[in-house]
Amino acid sequence: KPVGTLPAGWKTYNGNANVPFVMYYPPDWTVDDSSANDGRIYFYGPGVDKPYSDGLWVMVATTGIRDPQGNI
Numbered sequence: 788k789p790v791g792t793l794p795a796g797w798k799t800y801n802g803n804a805n806v807p808f809v810m811y812y813p814p815d816w817t818v819d820d821s822s823a824n825d826g827r828i829y830f831y832g833p834g835v836d837k838p839y840s841d842g843l844w845v846m847v848a849t850t851g852i853r854d855p856q857g858n859i
Contacts, residue, residue: 800828805851826851 789809793799796814806823812830819829819837832843 800830802828806847806849807851807853808847808849810847 789799789811791811793811797811798814798816800808800810800812800818802808803823805826806820806828812818813832815833817831817836819831822829826849828847829838830845830847831837835842835844838844838846
């Protein structure tokens with residue numbers, strides 16, 4: 788479960804074994820989990836459908852291994 792309160796109207800991304808994280812994201816953003824097996828999830832801003840150099844997007848990448856000392 789993400790830390791903090793879910794902002795009104797926002798969505799929740801629930802990962803899996805390859806991308807073990809949970810995150811809130813804005814309702815007008817989309818999630819591309821087609822690279823989840825490689826440990827990458829893309830969140831695209833409105834009107835964006837891939838990681839353009841001038842587009843609004845975020846990639847979360849993970850090794851899938853918990854690190855008690857890890858942090859963002």
